[in-house]
Amino acid sequence: MYDISTRKRALALVSQGRSLNSVSKETGISRAAIRAWQDRLEPLPRMTAPAPEGPADEVAYAYLLGLYLGDGCISAHPRGTGYYLRIACADAWPGLLQECREAIMQVLPGIGVYTLQKQGCAAVTSYSRQWPHLFPQHGPGKKHERTIALAPWQQEIVDAHPWEFIRGLIHSDGCRITNWTTRLVAGGRKRYEYPRYFFTNVSADIRRLYTDTLDKLGVEWTQCKRDGTGFNISVAKKASVALLDTHVGPKH
Template sequence: MYDISTRKRALALLAQGRSLNSVSRETGISRSAIRSWQDRLEPLPRMAIPTPEPPADNSAYAYLLGLYLGDGCISAHPRGTGYYLRIACADAWPGLLQQCREAIVKVRPGISVYALQKEGYTMMTSYFRHWPVLFPQHGPGKKHERTIDLELWQQTIVDAHPWELIRGLIHSDGCRITNWTTRVIAGEQKRYEYPRYFFTNLSSDIIRLFTTALDQVGVDWKMANARNVSVARKASVALLDTHVGPKY
């Protein structure tokens, strides 16, 4: 739920003549939510926030958490009756679309998931009353502009399923590529290719969660720059190939 100050700030931006699209991009709040506040600023009465209901499948939850931290968001229903979980999946990877759908259903059996087609990607979307309880990292604004820490119960799941978190993060904000260089062998210059993995994120907290999980499973990594993690050592790439693999 967005507090009153957040709602007032969004409406103040509109009062300056800004468009709904512009305000939504700046605040990270959906256009439908901002539009509804024009009619009613005060939030509708709600039940007390429930205690976290354990995911039905912890392994699927760790993977879905990785997808959410990378390319996911949660937005309130305009009428205040629940929330939408949205995971952006590139159309170039149909396997990712299917794995995302399956993870959502495993975490919340019986829940509906539908695909909302966008230009170049598909937004896998699911409505549930308590998504912010399952993903307490939800909040106003962009993830890299606020603190991202795991709750104790989430950390327990991630500790038990580090590979699933790593796979979700790489499937959202990572890639497997083939680099090349040249070497002189027996007096002849030859092209040498080698695979490596990259993970890119603007949030230092999300990068910390990723590299901590890599440390847990024995993957060597290094920071290519402030927002890019590189895994290039042969043994570590082999581990990622076994447990993650390229997107498809």
């Protein structure tokens, strides 16, 4: 037998958008019991933050916006009561996963955040009615199959915090690599290495948001074709790479 406070705590976790399986593992209560309580107790209010005029933390929002445009999606709750925000993060970068979690909690303080593990990656997930308002780019279909444009208030945030926006985009769909070539020195071939940043996204609109922001920051870039497509944006000039190293750096 469980007291009423235990039952309400379990149902509160479910109201955040958590699955019965994850709540069961956390509380030690069977899924069947939780499911039965959902029918017996009065519905609890959804544990979401009050509707804000905008994100609580604009710096964190600029970063999260970049992550969302690269590897994020929003989907409706099956019952039509709210929305899930999911950001895919590769297992190879645990620091990125943690930064994503922190950004979500700073944008909506008090929000629940949990991780759904998949093969090779984890989906950092949060439930709220507010996600479509905070990310009006949400819509049916794939991002590259529809227009992606920032709302005026979003553009103001990006203009105020451009490096955080760039960090989010690179952390989602970018990378820092080391290229190499050879040079003829004193009659012999010597290997020469240099760092380079790549950003790859199928959406021309998202690539344009990236390059427009780089232009404002004085970062030189080129568009590279791979297999005949121009989905790749390269930053290779020494001064521009140094700027990205200072404000973005490699994933971790």
